Amino acid sequence: MKLDDNFRQIMEVIPDAALVVDRRGHIVFANRLLHEMFGYPPEALCGCSLERLVPPESHSRHDAAVAGFFAQMRHRPMGRGLQFRGLRADGETFPVAIMLSQAHLDGEDHAMAFVRDHTHQQAAEDRIRHELEQQRAMALTDPLTGLGNRRAFDLELNEELRELRNQGRQFAIGFIDLDDFKQVNDRFGHELGDRVLRELAQLIREACRSTDLVARIGGDEFATLHPNASQEDALQVLERVRLQFLEHLHDKDWPVTVSMGVCACDDPGTEYHQEAILAAADQAMYEAKQRGKNQIRLARLETRRAANA
Template identity: 50%
Template sequence: MKDERDLSELIEIIPDAALVVNKDGKIVLVNQLAAAMFGYTHDELHGSMLDKLLPEGIHEQHRQHVLRFFKAGQNRPMGQGFRFLGVRNHGDTFHVDIMLSHVTVKHEPYAIAFIRDATQFKQTEDKIRRELESERKQALTDYLTGVGNRRAFYQELEQDIAELREGHHSFSVALIDLDDFKLVNDTFGHDEGDRALQMIAQGIREACRGSDFVARIGGDEFATIHPGVTLADTETILQRVRSGVIALTKQEGWQVSLTIGICHCESYSEACTVESILRTADQAMYNGKRRGKNQIKIEPLRS
């Protein structure tokens, strides 16, 4: 065969690694670039099964893919989502992009694969993904205390409302105001005030459960969301929060206490909106302020 010689010569002069396989997954032609990419000599790959270049765990899956490729009769351009792990001669894996095309020699169907080492691309892709994830977290994190920010709190509350609408768990929302916090800044300076906010935020988080959500939504105002709780559970958690933070502030010499307003959402109603829940918790907190501060107050969510 002239056709085979022409194809063999073609894949040697193209600038990509390339190989040709038959419908059984056997490598019938391979160029030097492909052999070198996988760490073999040309003769070591020629006549081998394509499985030799793939992790053992995907052999069967890849055989099915080869069958579908030959049956479909459609080419697959480079960059259209076909990436797999290749295995070099010494066992190390690397990411590979391929372009697949159908070719017929003496009425027999073959697939020609043009292969590119995608390691650098994958590393760049992973770096971008990490940077985007970091930016996303920063956008939802309070820069000073490391707890959630107002935006994160609103997103979390909207999610809890949606779950309550679907008949899932009840939840409580608490607004926590630091009584007389201005005195910390006035007496000790703003650097000490920042340190106090950081330590208080950590104290609130430690007193809450792992499933609870803590956010700083204003200068000296925090908010918490407690999923799957009864009102009694909520009071227990927030009494623990208040006691723990007061012990901390006394230890540090800060004359700061906590006034907390709670809104408990037992079942869904039209009143279950972000605005009405926050308004209710804020009213409860305001009532606590009027009655002497340093206390926990509850306000029912009205329809």
């Protein structure tokens, strides 16, 4: 197919890489910028299938886009944008933005594609996305221990309540509080107090399952969330924490132990409320303190049947 010289000249001076394809998906013209973008010498792409510029895994999607463009050409507004990955001559793939427009050349319908390399834009978007993910993680992380914070715990607890209602999946939570922690700060200073918190955080994390969430929810208070676990399961985990902490303290002059409360939610037909669950676990923990510290107490949770149970 012979294109008008004026058309060729216009396509060569525009600031975008551009090409023209026929209904069969064959390239009938590609300007210098497009050849340079994809790493081909001048005129090398003319007569080639458009698939040469697309990774094999994208061929079907790309073919469907071209066929769809020609099928609806008369009813489609000018300048439809698409996002694809391009394939350079050396095998490198890169993100491209494509703007399609119709052209009637030499008595036949063609598609004109204006192509922009989005490598830098994609990198900028990835960088922004990574920064946002980091900010979100920081917003959910306790900076001293690296555990989740109160907000992270509340979000996960709300999700477990939803799973219990919808899927019948039981769970349990634990509250852990350091006994006599103020004495550590008063006698040894806040630097050692921070060390105690970090080491207890590590012990709790190691004692819990990989699916459990461990969070620091207050100054010397920690919480654990145990998905798909019974009260007995959580009790075993927390007893392991208690015993390992005692062993950890064996050669240290730290006047601390841990008191804990456990609360289980295991009935999909019961109307559980997040505030009530937290209050019950907290109350059980304080009962442990009142009964001599260094122990675990089970929560008594006041509940009622859900209306649709």
